[in-house]
Amino acid sequence: MNDIELVQATVRGEVHAVTVLFDRFAEQVHDLAFAMLRNRLLAAEVVEATFEEALQRLAGLQEDHRLAVWLLAVARRNAVLRAGPTSGPDRRPTLAGHDAERNRLITVVWEAVADLPLRDRTLVDLVLRHGLAGQDLADALGFGPAEAHQMEVGMRNQIEAGLVGYLIDRATEGRCPALTKALKGWDGRFNTEGSMLISGHVELCPDCNQVRSELPSPFTLYAEAPVPPVPSSVRRPGGTRLVLRVAEGAAAPPQTSPGLEWAP
Numbered sequence: 548m549n550d551i552e553l554v555q556a557t558v559r560g561e562v563h564a565v566t567v568l569f570d571r572f573a574e575q576v577h578d579l580a581f582a583m584l585r586n587r588l589l590a591a592e593v594v595e596a597t598f599e600e601a602l603q604r605l606a607g608l609q610e611d612h613r614l615a616v617w618l619l620a621v622a623r624r625n626a627v628l629r630a631g632p633t634s635g636p637d638r639r640p641t642l643a644g645h646d647a648e649r650n651r652l653i654t655v656v657w658e659a660v661a662d663l664p665l666r667d668r669t670l671v672d673l674v675l676r677h678g679l680a681g682q683d684l685a686d687a688l689g690f691g692p693a694e695a696h697q698m699e700v701g702m703r704n705q706i707e708a709g710l711v712g713y714l715i716d717r718a719t720e721g722r723c724p725a726l727t728k729a730l731k732g733w734d735g736r737f738n739t740e741g742s743m744l745i746s747g748h749v750e751l752c753p754d755c756n757q758v759r760s761e762l763p764s765p766f767t768l769y770a771e772a773p774v775p776p777v778p779s780s781v782r783r784p785g786g787t788r789l790v791l792r793v794a795e796g797a798a799a800p801p802q803t804s805p806g807l808e809w810a811p
Contacts, residue, residue: 550612555611572614575774579669583627583668591777613683616679619679620689640653640657652762652768659710670699673688675770708746711765715749716735716742719754719755730745
């Protein structure tokens with residue numbers, strides 16, 4: 548069943564289609580919610596809210612082939628509604644299958660991204676882990692194409708450079724006295740200003756430059772972390788809570804709309 552057929556079957560109220568919809572996209576939705584909120588409990592809430600909203604609004608989806616992008620847009624909005632002024636306590640990724648040093652570097656990058664503003668955390672995840680670009684990225688973010696493009700360019704020019712500097716600082720662990728002196732007064736949390744100071748130092752320091760050449764790309768490290776599993780709290784024996792509610796007739800009937808709405 549392709550996405551277009553899946554949308555049609557779900558709109559008809561077929562319980563099996565709801566199960567397929569959840570199983571196909573729940574991990575993606577949860578991945579984005581967790582990356583944005585860094586709170587496992589709230590991320591689970593976002594998963595449920597996103598699919599409940601999908602059941603109510605799918606009848607109005609005019610671009611069925613863009614189902615995944617639409618679900619990410621709905622998830623992003625539901626996550627924004629639950630976001631606090633800073634990221635939550637679950638700052639580390641779920642790791643497996645790498646050596647200890649690679650895992651350490653992945654964790655450093657994930658913790659650094661957690662310090663970014665919510666909009667930047669969302670942007671980084673949509674681009675690096677969901678592969679969105681162009682109109683898809685703009686729609687998932689809730690911005691126009693030109694603004695979304697500018698955000699992506701800034702991400703690659705500033706956030707990536709900052710993460711490189713942050714990785715260098717963590718990799719050297721105080722072994723470069725000149726770098727330690729340059730960063731005097733910095734609290735060590737990731738921000739692009741402090742990290743750009745590191746980058747400026749690296750350009751003039753052969754030892755730190757060598758460290759940079761040996762480090763993997765921070766964007767590659769971020770994308771490598773496995774997708775966090777959908778919490779068991781969202782599931783029950785015999786199906787998801789969402790599917791069970793549909794089977795019991797408790798879900799609201801689908802709502803039609805004149806077109807596809809991308810809520811900011």
